[in-house]
Amino acid sequence: MQGKSSKTAQPDKTEQKRAEILAAAMDAFAENGYHATKISDIAQRLGMGHGTFYRYFENKLDIFISVIDLIIGKVASIVESDYPTATNSAEEYHQQIIRLGERIFEVFREDMRFGPILFYEALGVDPALNARMETLLDAIAQATELYFINGVKKGFLRQDLDTLILSKAITGVLVAGVRDVMAASDPEAVTKRWSRTIAGLMINGMG
Structure with a gap:
């Protein structure tokens, strides 16, 4: 019984160590940029040797891709957290869109490392990473589309x-909004402006 328990606990320890390395890598990438960051910089932050790092990640690109997956995964979870068909009135729908926008902006406000890494450092690092980001962003767009399909069906x-x-x-508009929020002296106020403007543009148009 005791041996079985230790085997069960092992994956948790592995995931915990991976999470620690990911957090240190995000700090390094956000502070120094992808190209200037070395494996030794990440390992040094945790007081570990190179050999220990390579037990969990193949190389610098591997951990950078994991960081990108983590960031986009958080955005995707926000989009998928609500029920696209839950609204039954124009006002409910309007508030739902505002709520989604504010939650997405909140992801980047809560962790200021996310924006620079995703929107600046990730550009042009590797063709495979570019393709991966396109796939992930398309998946977010497809999940977002469900809200618009509901809006069309219900008038x-x-x-x-x-x-x-x-x-x-x-x-694409949300990406521009996140960049604006990151640079704002009052991110909360700018978040509200962007969320309400996007929702108003979608529902009322500009005419």
């Missing part, structure tokens, strides 16, 4: 909307 949005293109466009 909250125009019937002739191309919901897939709209979801990709809104994803």
Whole structure:
């Protein structure tokens, strides 16, 4: 029984160590940039040797991809946390879109490392990483589209909307918004402005 318990606990220790290395890597990438960061910089922050690092990650690109996956995964979980079909009135729908926008911005406000890594350091690092980011962002756009499909079906949005293109466009707008929030002296106020403007643009248009 005792041996079985230790085997069960082993994966948890492995995941804990990976999480510690990921956190140290995020600090290093955010402070120094991807290209200037060395494996030794990450290992030194944890007081570990190179050999220990390579038990958990193959190389610097491997851990950087894991960092990107973690950040985009947090955004995706926000988009998937609500029920796209839960709203039954225009006001409920409006508030749902505002709520989603504010939650997404909050991810980047809570951890200021995320924005610089995702929107600056990740650009052009590796073709495979570029393709991976495109795939992940497309997945977020597809999840976002479900909210727009609900809006069209229930008459909250125009019937002739191309919901897939709209979801990709809104994803791009959110990226611009996150950059603005990151640079703002009052991030909370800017978050509210962006969330309400995006929701108003979607529902009321500009005419």
